[in-house]
Structure formats: C-alpha cells, structure tokens
Amino acid sequence: MLTAVLIGTSCSLLGSFLILRKSVMIGDAISHSVLPGIVLAFIFTEERAALPILIGAAVFGVLTTMFIQFLQRKSNVQEGAAIGISFTFFFALGVIMIALSTGGNVDIDQDCVLFGEIASTYLDKIFVNGYFVGTRSILTIAPVLLIVILFVVFGMKGLRLTSFNEDYAKALGINVNAWNYALLMLVSITAVLSFEAVGAVLVVGFLTIPPASAYLITNNLSKMLWLSVVFTLLSAVGGTLLALTLDVTISGMIVSVAGILFLLTWSGKIIMTKSKKIEKLSEV
Amino acid sequence: MNNLLEFFSFTNPTVRTVVLGTVLIAVCSSIVGTYTYLRKRSLVGDVVAHAIFPGICLGFVLSGSKNPIFLMLGAIAAGWIALVLMDAIVAKTKLKTDTAQAFILTFFFGLGTVFLAYIQKSGSAAQTGLHDFLLGKAANITQFDLAVFGVISLLLILLVLTYYKVFKLISFNEDYAASLGYNVKFYRFLLTTMTVVAVAVGIQAVGVVLMSALLITPAATARLWTHKLQHLMLIAGIFGALSGIFGAYVSYAAVNMPTGPWFVVFLTFFALLSIFIAPKNGILSKLKQKRINANKINRENVLKTFYNLMEHGAEQINTQLILEKRSFVPRVLEATLHKLKHQGLVQRKGNIYSLTEEGMVEAKRVVRLHRLWELYLTKRMNYKEDHIHGLAESMEHIITPEIEKDLLKELDYPTQDPHQSKIPY
Structure with a gap:
C-alpha cells in the first residue's frame, strides 16, 4: 500500500502538468516505449539493478519524444498518429528483445509488463545488517518522489508558465524545450519504477485519473496538485483494501476505484450545477 | 533458405x-x-x-x-x-x-x-x-x-x-x-x-x-x-x-x-x-527539390551579375570580377559557370567569360523581373527605395511569365526602375 501511495503521489503530481499541457497520451506512449531501455539495461547488467534500468528508460523516453517530433515535422504525420506509431514500434522492439535475449527464462515477460503486481513487490525485501529497511520498490520510489516534489516546488514557476502559455514563456526567454524534456524524463523514470508494481497501462491511470478528477473541481494549479494527491490517497487506500477483501489484483483495483471516484466527482458536479440553477430560478 | x-x-x-x-x-x-x-x-x-x-x-x-x-x-x-x-x-x-x-x-x-x-x-x-x-x-x-x-x-x-x-x-x-x-x-x-x-x-x-x-x-x-x-x-x-x-x-x-x-x-x-x-x-525528394531550386537561383544570380557588369562597361569578365561584384562561394561559382556553359548561356575563351545570345536574353529577363518588382513595391505598395532591393532579390526567381505580363500591364510598360536604371526588354 505504501508503494502504491508513493508511486501514486509522484504520478499524480507529474500527471497534473501533463493534463494541462494536453500531452497525456505522450505520457502513455512513454510508459510503453521505455520497455526496450529496460530490457537493454537488463541484458547488459544481467540483474535488475535500478540505476542502469533508470538510465535506459530515460534514454528511451527522450528517444520516443524525439521520434514523435521527427514524424510530425518531417512528414506532417498528425500528432496522434505520430504517438501511436512511435510507442507501438518501441514496445514491439522491446518484446522482440525479450524474445531474442532469452527463451523465456528472464523474469520480465510481456505479462509482467502489461499487468504488474504490486503485492509481489512486498516479497522483495532489503535488509541492512539484518534489519528490515523496506521493500526494494519502496526504497527506489521514495527518492524519486522526493525528486519529483523538489522539481515541482522549485520549478513551479517555469512549469506553470510553460504549461499554460508556451508562447508567453518563450517570450520571457524560458527554455520551453528543456522544461518539456525534464518533465517527460521524470515521467519515464516514474513509469519504469512503477512497471513491475502496476504495469505499463495502469501507470497511465495513476498519471491521469486523480489529476483529471481534481481538474474537474478546481482551476487553481496548486489546489489541483493537492486535490490530486488526496484523490490518489483515497484510491490507493480504498483500492488496496477492496482488492484484499475480494482477493483480486491490487493495482487494477486502485485504478478502478480512481475511475469510479472520477465518475462520482463528475456526477456530483453535475448535481451541484443543476441545483444552483434551480436556486437561481426559484429566486427569480 | x-x-x-x-x-x-x-x-x-x-x-x-x-x-x-x-x-x-x-x-x-x-x-x-x-x-x-x-x-x-x-x-x-x-x-x-x-x-x-x-x-x-x-x-x-x-x-x-x-x-x-x-x-x-x-x-x-x-x-x-x-x-x-x-x-x-x-x-x-x-x-x-x-x-x-x-x-x-x-x-x-x-x-x-x-x-x-x-x-x-x-x-x-x-x-x-x-x-x-x-x-x-x-x-x-x-x-x-x-x-x-x-x-x-x-x-x-x-x-x-x-x-x-x-x-x-x-x-x-x-x-x-x-x-x-x-x-x-x-x-x-x-x-x-x-x-x-x-x-x-x-x-x-x-x-x-x-x-x-x-x-x-x-x-x-x-x-x-x-x-x-x-x-x-x-x-x-x-x-x-x-x-x-x-x-x-x-x-x-x-x-x-x-x-x-x-x-x-x-x-x-x-x-x-x-x-x-x-x-x-519524402525527405529525399524534398532535398532534391531544394537543390534544384538552389541551383536555379545560383544560375540566375550569375547571369544577373554578368548583365550588371556589362551595364557598367566591363568587357573582359573573369571570375575575379564576378566575385568582386557579388559574393559567391568560389567553388559554387565555378560549378555554376560550368553548368551555364553546358546549357549554352555562357561561353569561355581562356579565362574570359561572356554571355551568349540566349544567355543575354535570360540575363535580361532576370534583371527585368528584379527591377519591375522594385518599381511595383515603390509605386503600388509605397515602400521606401532603400528597402526594396532585398525583397526583389528573392522575387526575381519566383515570378512566372504570367505574373510578369500582369506586372507590365499594371505598371504600364515602364522604362526605368526606382534607382533610375534602365529596365531591359
């Protein structure tokens, strides 16, 4: 559950900016196309060491963004199509590399990539001098969350400007591209760390759904960030408890709960606006 | 297999x-x-x-x-x-x-x-x-x-x-x-x-x-x-x-x-x-088109330089003279002259180049378009005379015979451009 909360929080912070930049689907693409990076790192180091995997993933995250831009600029492919072509290509490469490097005896398979299982990360404990310090995924995700929080707090001004009005930011002399790549790089790092826990697809759920719910009820950026963290906490806790009771997959349940929270927020908002209208009418 | x-x-x-x-x-x-x-x-x-x-x-x-x-x-x-x-x-x-x-x-x-x-x-x-x-x-x-x-x-x-x-x-x-x-x-x-x-x-x-x-x-x-x-x-x-x-x-x-x-x-x-x-x-065909355009512009610029030099009384035109009049990359100038010679627009005697009859027609056309456009900018668009040269430099390569006809009609077949140079026909 702690893993879910940590992953969820850093995802929802990053996701808020993706939503505002209308580049959620790029996040989706990246979460898939970092696969070859992971596999390559794995092949070279022959272990699941965090650092090489992170580097591999970050490299492929940036490669994907560059490939998408190449398709758009050099051949006028629509943005959506450029994204679709890129991530399917990289994902396919990743799967092929897995098939090439093994005959199936590496413990990353397509199943794991697609679904992930948060519960199994609990088994991977790390002991220092015999004392239990935490599970491996908590230990890797915690520093990333810290980086994300620092990035958001100190980069607030730049992120805000580049997210809301790219041209204005450019006019102020801010390096828009650098902010873009920094954000997307953090997204790919988070995506990778979340891979084994929640799977490639559901990472996007962590990235999108809580901030989307928050965006429904507020226009204020910092409120949106706080609210999306709250939504994340609710879905992480609720999802884990439900999943344990029903004995089903935890990450899937968390995303489902987040989705249901979104639908509830949405209908709540509809009811609110309707009752406001009725009030106004009765006043008249 | x-x-x-x-x-x-x-x-x-x-x-x-x-x-x-x-x-x-x-x-x-x-x-x-x-x-x-x-x-x-x-x-x-x-x-x-x-x-x-x-x-x-x-x-x-x-x-x-x-x-x-x-x-x-x-x-x-x-x-x-x-x-x-x-x-x-x-x-x-x-x-x-x-x-x-x-x-x-x-x-x-x-x-x-x-x-x-x-x-x-x-x-x-x-x-x-x-x-x-x-x-x-x-x-x-x-x-x-x-x-x-x-x-x-x-x-x-x-x-x-x-x-x-x-x-x-x-x-x-x-x-x-x-x-x-x-x-x-x-x-x-x-x-x-x-x-x-x-x-x-x-x-x-x-x-x-x-x-x-x-x-x-x-x-x-x-x-x-x-x-x-x-x-x-x-x-x-x-x-x-x-x-x-x-x-x-x-x-x-x-x-x-x-x-x-x-x-x-x-x-x-x-x-x-x-x-x-x-x-x-495709990227390759776009590059090819770009190169074709660049070559055409180079050729027209060289021809124009010939005309300008001759207008100022130069008779023995060599590469040195052309380079003094207008800056080219020397290697590009060589290649362009070679191509022009091949097309029969320029002839060469020793180090001296001169325009052939056809070359003269083509050179006049480029200069004419340049000066017509300058005139059009000053007369119809109210541009200042010191602002028009650069614009005409690019338009002279683009104007089609149809547009040329319209320009001539619009400006009533002028004889002089805004800098009092003769418009060649």
Missing part, C-alpha cells in the same frame, strides 16, 4: 492459415484505419483496444466458454460503451480529448484486470483463451478463427464499398455532409462500430498494446504516397498485408519469435522508408 521456400510455397497448412489470417486482419484494420486517420482519431484505436478488455472477460463469464464469437460480442459492447463515455467526457467537461482518452483507456483496463483476476481465482481451465486475446496469438490462428475473421472482413469491406461516398464525405467534412442531408450521426455510428470490430479482430493477432499500429501506421504511411482515398486504402492495405506476411515469416523461421511485434516492426520500417523515399512528401 529452405525455410524461405517452404514458407512462401504455402504448402504447409498451418502456414497457410496463419498467413491468410494475418493478411485478413491486416487488410481490415488498414482500411478501417484509413478512416480513423483521416478523421484525426488515430489514438481511438488504442483506447478501444484497451477498453474491450473487461468486455472480453464479461463475455467469457456470461457465456462460460472461450468461443471467439461470445468474446467478441463482449468486446464490441465494451468498446462501444467506452467510446460513448469518452465522447461524453469531452463534450460535457473541460477535460481535453487526450485526458479523456487516457482516462477511459486505463479505467476500463483496470476494471479488466480486476475481472481477470477474479476469473483466474475461480480457476476456469479455459482462461488461457483470454490471454491469447490480450497478448495476441497470430501464430496459433485456427481454422475456426480464420472463418470468423473471413466473415467479418467481408462484412467490413462490403460496408466500405456500399457507403464509400458517404464515409468519404464524413471523414473530410462532417458539416458539409450534414448540410447535404445525410444522417451524419448514423454514419458516424457505423464508422465507430467498424473501428471497434476491426480492433476486436486485430487484437487477437498482435495484442492490446500493438493494436493501434495496425490501424494507423499503414494509413499514415500511405498518406505519404497519395492524396486519393481509393489509393490510400489500397496502399495501406498492401503495406499492412506485406508486413503481416513478413512478420509471420520471421516468427516461422526463427525459434521463439513472436509474430505481432515483428508485424509492427515491419509496419514501422515501411513507414520510415516512405518518409525518406516517397515522391513529393
């Missing part, structure tokens, strides 16, 4: 089934994908591919079998609900399309994983069929699957043929179609359903994640080659089918190679190849 012969002779019944199945799937999704691409809804395929997951699980639970027909019915229903919900989010909230897409995609997929875990817990032996559905199983296509694919592809192609004209209208301009009295909602419904069906079929070959490549990569590739819808579909279908066959071959020839990913790799390979070599839109 043996493999190659064995595969492409199609004598092996398994190979025949797999190839036929993959080609059917490829052609179907390419054709339907052309519409999705033109309607700028490329990522919808991705959304549907993920969203049908819970539908497949439900279809399995309700029917109790992994009969592909039931699974597909479930899939189509779920895909449909997902798209309706997605459109509602875009229409009713301030969330943008991309957020709505990502939301639907992951929410439905999340629900799907929960259902799947539930099914797995109940321990049905038939659940492996569900996995095939998600991860693709192109190499294990059965005769029965083939029959199902065949019927569906026929239906889709029939639909496209019947409503070809209307679909075309709707893809390019919905409002216009509506104003002609077509029931746009109905046809949009039809198109969406076709997409969902194509995805539900294609997903069995390449799996959830790679499905959207089957839809859009062929269409995007074909778009580089042609603008006509019929050709677009044809080319997309061909690229799709070829990639399918190659993908099937690799997984046949190499041990442990999955078909779906290779299918997609070949699709992307064709796309990249087209980006480079496609006529008109």
